[in-house]
Amino acid sequence: MVHKMHLKVICKIVTAVSVAVIPAIINYFVKRRYKKKLKELKLRKNKFDNSYYHCIFWTMENTKCREHMLNSIECGNNCSVTYLETIIRLLSSSKLSIALCMYHLTLKQITDALIEANNRGVNVRIITDAITFKMQHSKLKFLQKKLGFDVRVPPNEDTFMHHKFCVIDAEDLDLHKMFLGSLNLTLQGCVNNFEFVIITNNSHMITSYKDEFDLLWKTFPDIYAYNF
Structure with missing residues (x-):
């Protein structure tokens, strides 16, 4: 029991x-x-990796596109006007921010796209070169002097700020994109030079370029510190 x-x-x-x-x-x-x-x-x-890459090359064929650029008339898929419209569409798609690091900018079409973005409430920050900023045809000087855009340049004029890249909507993984390359946003670059631009939404690249832009932004003083 x-x-x-x-x-x-x-x-x-x-x-x-x-x-x-x-x-x-x-x-x-x-x-x-x-x-x-x-x-x-x-x-x-x-x-x-689901990111995309798109490459644009300016060649000898684009030398015939000067009149097309002046009249905004496309002559085909490889026309300088078509290439420029691709870049403008990127800027126009911005919802949050544009971080433009550009040695020289003289194109009115790009300037208008930046103004439109700024008017939509997009945070537009621009880094450029101290020498090209002072040039007569620089649109960045116009944006800063006439419209109050936030523009910064390196403190030492003996060193060129020679970068050419733009990060768009870096804060949002679904929206972010960027372009980079050899091209200055000038008529000379679009019709006379051998140039390239790469467009991508690759997160690793965008993070790296955003970090570099932010570092330069903190390093370079506000343009108002100069007597231009």
């Missing part, structure tokens, strides 16, 4: 332990499997 009572107690203990421990063990292995699957998905996502 005593033996049977002990057996019942043992059974109750085993049952109680099983009820408490088995779900914990199952939960442990389920979580472990979930973490493994999550890690595999992250690796797969990194392996298959």
